[in-house]
Amino acid sequence: xxxxxxxxxxxxxxxxxxxxxxxxxxxxxxxxxxxxxxxxxxxxxxxxxxxxxxxxxxxxxxxxxxxxxxxxxxxxxxxxxxxxxxxxxxxxxxxxxxxxxxxxxxxxxxxxxxxxxxxxxxxxxxxxxxxxxxxxxxxxxxxxxxxxxxxxxxxxxxxxxxxxxxxxxxxxxxxxxxxxxxxxxxxxxxxxxxxxxxxxxxxxxxxxxxxxxxxxxxxxxxxxxxxxxxxxxxxxxxxxxxxxxxxxxxxxxxxxxxxxxxxxxxxxxxxxxxxxxxxxxxxxxxxxxxxxxxxxxxxxxxxxxxxxxxxxxxxxxxxxxxxxxxxxxxxxxxxxxxxxxxxxxxxxxxxxxxxxxxxxxxxxxxxxxxxxxxxxxxxxxxxxxxxxxxxxxxxxxxxxxxxxxxxxxxxxxxxxxxxxxxxxxxxxxxxxxxxxxxxxxxxxxxxxxxxxxxxxxxxxxxx
Numbered sequence: 001x002x003x004x005x006x007x008x009x010x011x012x013x014x015x016x017x018x019x020x021x022x023x024x025x026x027x028x029x030x031x032x033x034x035x036x037x038x039x040x041x042x043x044x045x046x047x048x049x050x051x052x053x054x055x056x057x058x059x060x061x062x063x064x065x066x067x068x069x070x071x072x073x074x075x076x077x078x079x080x081x082x083x084x085x086x087x088x089x090x091x092x093x094x095x096x097x098x099x100x101x102x103x104x105x106x107x108x109x110x111x112x113x114x115x116x117x118x119x120x121x122x123x124x125x126x127x128x129x130x131x132x133x134x135x136x137x138x139x140x141x142x143x144x145x146x147x148x149x150x151x152x153x154x155x156x157x158x159x160x161x162x163x164x165x166x167x168x169x170x171x172x173x174x175x176x177x178x179x180x181x182x183x184x185x186x187x188x189x190x191x192x193x194x195x196x197x198x199x200x201x202x203x204x205x206x207x208x209x210x211x212x213x214x215x216x217x218x219x220x221x222x223x224x225x226x227x228x229x230x231x232x233x234x235x236x237x238x239x240x241x242x243x244x245x246x247x248x249x250x251x252x253x254x255x256x257x258x259x260x261x262x263x264x265x266x267x268x269x270x271x272x273x274x275x276x277x278x279x280x281x282x283x284x285x286x287x288x289x290x291x292x293x294x295x296x297x298x299x300x301x302x303x304x305x306x307x308x309x310x311x312x313x314x315x316x317x318x319x320x321x322x323x324x325x326x327x328x329x330x331x332x333x334x335x336x337x338x339x340x341x342x343x344x345x346x347x348x349x350x351x352x353x354x355x356x357x358x359x360x361x362x363x364x365x366x367x368x369x370x371x372x373x374x375x376x377x378x379x380x381x382x383x384x385x386x387x388x389x390x391x392x393x394x395x396x397x398x399x400x401x402x403x404x405x406x407x408x409x410x411x412x413x414x415x416x417x418x419x420x421x422x423x424x425x426x427x428x429x430x431x432x433x434x435x436x437x438x439x440x441x442x443x444x445x446x447x448x449x450x451x452x453x454x455x456x457x458x459x460x461x462x463x
Contacts, residue, residue: 013073014075015073018041021165026038038050038055041061123286141157183229184285185223186204219239241265241288252266260277333445335447347442361407362392366397366399387418
C-alpha cells in the first residue's frame with residue numbers, strides 16, 4: 001500500500017463511481033495502490049478509464065456488486081437511501097463514507113488549494129493543475145471535469161500540492177482544511193439545500209474558517225456576494241483580485257484575441273501581462289484567481305503567469321466538438337443564468353458581429369428552474385436563436401407545474417427567438433435546418449445535452 005493511503009480506503013467500493021467527483025477520488029486511490037471497485041448506472045468512457053487504472057467497475061446497482069471484504073463504501077449526496085449496495089453495506093457492517101470525507105483524507109499531509117464558488121470551480125482548479133504541472137511541481141488534483149490535456153479529471157502526483165474543487169452544493173466543502181482557499185463568487189444556487197443568501201454566506205464563512213493557521217483566502221473583489229463574504233470573514237489573511245480599484249491583485253485590462261485573451265494585472269506594485277488560452281472575461285478572471293492562489297502558496301508570479309497559458313480547456317467548458325458545413329459546434333456546461341450569460345458573452349466576443357450564435361439549452365433540475373427559470377430565459381436572449389429541451393431531472397423528482405415553458409416564456413418576453421423541442425432525437429434535424437455556414441452552435445446544460453454535439457455534426461455533414 002502506497003504511503004499516504006488512508007487504511008480505511010485500501011479496498012473502497014464507490015456507488016456511482018462514474019460521477020465527475022467520485023471517479024476522480026477513485027482514480028487517485030487506485031494510483032496510490034488501493035483495490036478500487038464500484039458501480040455506475042451505465043457504461044461510459046469514465047468506467048473504461050477506471051478499469052485501465054485497475055478498478056473493477058460494475059454496470060447497474062445490485063447488492064452482489066459489493067465485496068464482503070470492502071473496507072468502506074463511498075457515496076455522494078446523489079445516492080438514494082434505498083440503493084441496494086448501500087443496504088448491503090449496512091448488513092455487512094461496512095462503513096459508509098461521503099466522497100468529501102474521502103477527498104479530505106487524500107489531502108492530509110499535503111498543501112491543499114481548495115477552489116470554491118458558485119461558478120468557475122472546474123476551470124480554475126484545472127488552470128492550477130495544468131500550470132503547476134507545467135512548472136514541474138507534480139501536483140495531485142481532483143477536478144469536476146476532464147482536462148483537454150492530459151485528458152483526465154484526477155491524478156496522484158509526487159509533489160506536495162493538492163488542488164481540488166470544493167463543492168458548496170451540499171456543504172461538503174466544510175470537510176477540507178486548505179492552506180489556500182479560493183472563493184470565485186457567491187450566489188444563491190442549489191435551492192434544495194439553501195433557502196436564502198444568509199444560509200449561503202454562513203456556509204461560505206464556515207468554509208473560510210477551515211483554512212489552516214497562516215493560510216490565505218483568495219477572493220473576488222468584483223462580485224458583490226464575494227465582497228459581502230470578505231466583510232464577514234475575520235481572522236484570515238485575505239487577498240482580493242479583480243477589476244475593482246481596491247483589489248490587491250488588480251486587473252488593468254483584458255484584451256480578447258480570438259479564442260484567447262491577454263491579461264494585464266498589477267501585483268505588489270508592478271505590472272504583469274500574460275496569455276489565457278481560452279476566450280471570455282470570466283475565464284481570464286479565473287486565471288487571475290489561480291495566479292493569486294499560486295503566489296499565496298509561495299510560487300513566483302513571473303513563472304506561474306506564463307505557465308497558465310498551457311491550460312487549453314476542460315471538456316464541456318466551451319469545448320469545440322467539431323465543424324461541419326461551415327458550422328462550429330461547441331459544448332457548454334453552463335446551467336445557471338450567470339454561467340449562461342458569461343459563456344454567451346464570451347462566444348459573442350469571439351465570434352464578432354458577423355456570426356450567429358444558436359443555442360440548444362437543456363435546463364438542469366426542477367428546483368433550479370423553479371427559482372431561476374426567468375433569469376435563464378433572459379440569458380438566452382443573448383443568442384440569435386435558441387432551442388429549449390425538457391428539464392433534465394438528475395437526482396430530483398418532478399415539481400408540479402415546473403417545466404421548461406417557464407424559461408421559454410421568459411426568453412420570448414425578453415425578445416428571444418426560441419423554440420421548444422421535447423424529443424431530443426429531433427434536435428440534429430432541427431439544428432441542421434436552422435444553421436447556416438459561419439454559425440456557432442452551443443449545446444448548453446449540465447445534463448445529457450452534451451451527447452447531442454456529435455449527432456448534430458453528423459447531420460450537418462450530410463447537408
